[in-house]
Amino acid sequence: MINFAHRGASGRYPENTILAFEKALEFGANGIETDVQMTKDGILVLMHDEMVNRTTDGIGFVKDYTFSEIKKLDAGSWFSKEYLNEKVPSVEELLLLVKGKKVVVNFEIKNTIIEYEGIEEKLLDLIYRYGMQKNVIISSFNHYSVVRVKKLSSEIKTGLLYMENLYCPEKYAKYVGVDALHPYFYSLGKDVVGQIKKEDIMINTFTVNDTNYMKYLMSIGVDGIITNYPEKLNKLMINQ
Numbered sequence: 001m002i003n004f005a006h007r008g009a010s011g012r013y014p015e016n017t018i019l020a021f022e023k024a025l026e027f028g029a030n031g032i033e034t035d036v037q038m039t040k041d042g043i044l045v046l047m048h049d050e051m052v053n054r055t056t057d058g059i060g061f062v063k064d065y066t067f068s069e070i071k072k073l074d075a076g077s078w079f080s081k082e083y084l085n086e087k088v089p090s091v092e093e094l095l096l097l098v099k100g101k102k103v104v105v106n107f108e109i110k111n112t113i114i115e116y117e118g119i120e121e122k123l124l125d126l127i128y129r130y131g132m133q134k135n136v137i138i139s140s141f142n143h144y145s146v147v148r149v150k151k152l153s154s155e156i157k158t159g160l161l162y163m164e165n166l167y168c169p170e171k172y173a174k175y176v177g178v179d180a181l182h183p184y185f186y187s188l189g190k191d192v193v194g195q196i197k198k199e200d201i202m203i204n205t206f207t208v209n210d211t212n213y214m215k216y217l218m219s220i221g222v223d224g225i226i227t228n229y230p231e232k233l234n235k236l237m238i239n240q
């Protein structure tokens, strides 16, 4: 099973920072989930929100910052003063960190509210440049974006993010042509997991922070759990 550290080890460290990713690996995660946005000058950076306000000392949209401007922001102090030196990382920095390690990176393309033209091409370009095509999965709530990724490169694994209970999600996954479904964990039960698995579709579910839910989801056979606490999940996986 894949233990995806959601935005890195974000339960204990500032989300989507190199520190949070390093700690996730230290905590035994064999997967990292992270969010991709694009700067004004076309550099792909890792941040959940379209705006920098919540997780940095800046204000405004990521799309209105150049990469060098965004790099000047403090991406750690909002979480705790001791992390004031943390910066907003680029996709490239994360690829450098995980290259050669047994880790799957789940890149979530964040292009629902803001449409970043060409973000899929740019992301694939970087993934290929670092030879990571077998170690990534690209997901999005924007299913058009996921289709675009698959069209650009059929070997790249893709996943559909969704919140609600879908009727026959396995049929939808087949129709869209993806490898995985990434449902909110509340929409899962034994029967639906069985239905999906029968069609050979992977299930990576988010965001599961409670140990009892982790245990339950493991018992019904999901392939991956996305969590802010990879250390908790790692412990369960070791004792399984």
Ligand code: G3P
Pocket (backbone or CB within 6 Å): 006, 033, 035, 048, 108, 139, 161, 182, 206, 207, 226
């Ligand atoms: O990839 C799963 C999860 O991260 C999706 O929701 O809002 O945390 O990006 P969000």
Ligand code: CA
Pocket (backbone or CB within 6 Å): 033, 034, 035, 108
């Ligand atoms: Ca995400």
